[in-house]
Amino acid sequence: MTTTQSVPVFKLYGEHQDWPTPDLLHCEAIADRSRPLDWVIRPHRHAGLFQLLYLRQGRALVQHESEQHELGPGGLVVVPEMSVHGFEFDAHAQGLVLTLANPLVQRLGERVSAALLTQLLSEFRLCALNTSRQHSAIDNALQQIHAEYVGREPGRTALMEAQLAALLVRLIRHCLPGGGTLTETAGGAVDHFGEFSRLIERHYADGWTLALYAHELGITTAHLNGICRRTVGQSALQLVHQRILLEAKRLLVYTAQTVAQVGDRLGFSDPGYFTRFFKRQTGQSPRDFRRYAGTSRW
Structure with missing residues (x-):
């Protein structure tokens, strides 16, 4: 058995410091962080951060707490704050990892629905995008966020938040029971x-x-x-x-x-x-x- 200290708490994997931009989100390709580490992201946790991992191509073994899951093309993982998780990817895996800071999530709750957003992000989820339409919609939404994130065009922050709100609405529809149709509270x-x-x-x-x-x-x-x-x-x-x-x-x-x-x-x-x-x-x-x-x- 290991100690809790052996399950590190990172901002981004391998980093204790904040990422080098003023944004409340971070978006990067799976390969950018995984390829230098032989495609293995060891078990770790994030304080104050939520993650969405989307696998466009290839396969992955996902560890969450004490369980393991297989993820295929078109699979999406929702990782809640402070949950122990790790990944082992195929050598040619492609996809994106989106990391959201808690203050941004709270702000987005004002646009989307705080109740439904809390439900989406408070549990570890494996979401299979079963139709080409779902796959295309999520893929395009993430690609747009990534393109805006790495660019420096005027209005970048406002546009990213709008794109992110649209992405989260789609994920609520696809990943929550009943498509996110439960009664929203006042x-x-x-x-x-x-x-x-x-x-x-x-x-x-x-x-x-x-x-x-x-x-x-x-x-x-x-x-x-x-x-x-x-x-x-x-x-x-x-x-x-x-x-x-x-x-x-x-x-x-x-x-x-x-x-x-x-x-x-x-x-x-x-x-x-x-x-x-x-x-x-x-x-x-x-x-x-x-x-x-x-x-x-x-």
């Missing part, structure tokens, strides 16, 4: 959901009750649950449990901490309660999960 509810997501990120290991989350937001627990169900189709407690479970999986896979230590770090004073929680969520005990996941990583 502005206040969207704000509450976004703040709830940020509170979860700060306090998921602190043992906060739903009542405490709701109090911090200035609403009732019933109102909070209603917002979550309308926005992403899940209860507030499910969202909190998902974040706890994700961190539990990371600690089990990437550290040598005992099951009891992992549980304690996540706010479970009773190791048995942590084991029951984990098994109820995954169907496996923490030890069985660690044993399987530890043999499946590359």
Whole structure:
């Protein structure tokens, strides 16, 4: 087992410093970063950044947390903030990687739909573009963003953001269940959901009750649950449990901490309660999960 320190947090892969432009996005060809590294991007994470990887040609093996997936031509990957991910590409893979800073995502939410954009980017997704029309639309949208990104024409930032908003609308249609047709919430509810997501990120290991989350937001627990169900189709407690479970999986896979230590770090004073929680969520005990996941990583 490795330690969490062995899963580096990068701005761009291999770089701890911000990229050398004032933009809140970065767009580059897969080959630009992968070819010098023998087409292998080792597992890493990004703080405050979301990534979209589009594979136009070739194949790739995608690692997300403890799982591996195959990606073929026309495949697109959505990588949420701080999720462990890595890639192994064919030697002639072609495509683009788009990296978005969180402030830009928040701004785009005002144009697109904060609720739907949060739903799109908050989970790791493999999206297959099944028709030539879908493939062409996404390919063209990314090509336009890349061309504008590497150029220095007047109005570059405004045009890139408009192109990016159009791309995200297409991805919401293609990648979300029902094509992104779930009911969009009113502005206040969207704000509450976004703040709830940020509170979860700060306090998921602190043992906060739903009542405490709701109090911090200035609403009732019933109102909070209603917002979550309308926005992403899940209860507030499910969202909190998902974040706890994700961190539990990371600690089990990437550290040598005992099951009891992992549980304690996540706010479970009773190791048995942590084991029951984990098994109820995954169907496996923490030890069985660690044993399987530890043999499946590359």
